Amino acid sequence: MAVASTDTAIRSSNWSRMLIYLVLLLFALFYLLPFGIMLVNSLKPLEEITGGNMVALPRTWTIEPWLSAWSTAQIGVEPTGLRPYFINSIMMAVPAVLLSTIVGALNGYVLTKWQFRGSTIVFGLLLFSCFIPFQIVLIPMARILGLLQIAGTTPGLVLVHFVYGIGFTTLYFRNYYAAFPTELVRAAQIDGAGFFQIFRRILLPSSGPIIAVSFIWQFTNIWNDFLFGASFASGGSAPMTVALNNLVNSSTGVREYNVHFAGAIMAAGPTLLVYIVAGRYFVRGLMAGSVKG
């Protein structure tokens, strides 16, 4: 009897499991659909798109639209392709992400382990900066960039994103380090470690998950930003998002949808990559932490 009942138990769990997978698969397909259509159309000659069927697979496969979008397409007035702007975005996002993560981590460390009179107020103000709408800071920021003589340059954008990101990264690290045992810091103090040694040797090695969170969040936001890019970087120093807009809106000649699709995927690629790579570390870090106990 017992054997029979286990048997049915297993079978029913198999069925419900299959149902769950089916539903998940449907949702995954649904979310992937736009991306699939972009990908399919970026690999077709233009005539196949203008000819009508957007959903069908290409009859002749071609990477021509990708090459064009990358290196020859008309961006505004110059036929440079997206490549220089892609580089601009990298030059903007990487330093801004690193700087804001490092400063956020240090802020979190000080605000939890080296509290000073008024540290909660400082944290409150930093937190407040997360909620200031972008539009409000545009004009003061333009003025400051002008004074520093980095208006319209990539370093200018780095500064903007770095400063704007500190609020968020500080919030992440502060909350993470608040749960980090203060006794460890005290033990390290007695052992003779200094401010930065404690940070580097004791806190940082345990910060993997929160660094991943900070990276993903900051990179996605900075890479995808359009408003600051359009406002503070002109012409040759524009980031990828602005260039993509210029590519799509270039009014000369026919609209090359296949090139537009290829460009859009290029613009989305790095954030996808960061999520796929760092997301895994994120989950792994969380699991390691929970097993430790």
Place this chain on the structure above:
Amino acid sequence: MGFLDIRNVTKSYGSVEVLHQVDIEVQEGEFLVLVGPSGCGKSTLLNMIAGLEGITGGEIAIRDKVVNGVHPSKRNIAMVFQSYALYPNMTVAQNITFGLEMHGIPKPDREKAMASVAGLLQIGDLLGRKPGQLSGGQRQRVAMGRALVRDPDVFLFDEPLSNLDAKLRVDMRTEIKKLHQKLGTTIVYVTHDQIEAMTLSTRIAVMYDGYVQQLGTPKDIYDSPANLFVATFMGSPAMNVLPSKLVERDGALHVLVSDSDGRELALRVENAPASYAAYKDREVLLGIRPEAITDPDGADRNARNVRPMTNTVGVTEPAGADTFVTMALSGKDCIARMRADAEVHPGQPFDFAVNMDKAVLFDPKTEDRIA
């Protein structure tokens, strides 16, 4: 001048004073235990010795050198924390030598020091593991290793055993005591467990509410508690405290209590201190420990003043080695400790023997011992 001097030290957080004028002199090689209920300021005092908390008033000196304001790493102290505070990302070996590394000791010397500590604590085969892969007792040992390897002047322990289960706690307690006897180091040890305090210490400071209530050897504290708080905090089961009256009869002082039926019982006091005279015909509190009320055969043979007392037995609780008897005395529950095979039966009268040598009296108003 002691080895570690705590001179009139106070601590305030904002306007709240949590430690008041603490004055303790610790000699070299002493094992001082700070004991008291939660929130009495034990950890605060220990952290001030370590340099992890600032000193609001007074001074602390180690080896005659005032250390107020000196960085924790420069006081030559080592501390074992309640949570052990082992660095989770480092191996046991790295945990133990981290302090030496920070003090710029060259690698060969570090390894030599670690090897001797690992041998002493028998953790040689754990050196490559991370703290997450150790049991509670092993972590405890590693934490002690980290303290020992520095060869400090003073060891500070903050409730190091409170995260262990009962059996392991007793084992580690013995081990700490052995270690102290072997190395003869000066130790300040915080606990809220009065048994730990009694078994480990050479001297105890009983703290309550930011005051040191009494400082003395375990025997002092146990036999001559300074006040009602110390009397009831130390000892398990706690000392019986009975409302009573001090009178003179037949030329000798007697303590009057009432039995379970409200009848008067007179217990004669011998060799009374002169101070008792002032309390004649006044209400006092009689303090008497459970082991001082026994069956007549179980009475201490060396006691000079054992008084008989007949009373009705309330509840009996056999506990293996002893049998505890609860009875009503002066309207309070009073616990007596009998030999395991004493013939006591609930509801029956029984002839107890009271060792009045061990009885103490307290002033009901000030709650101080009358001495």
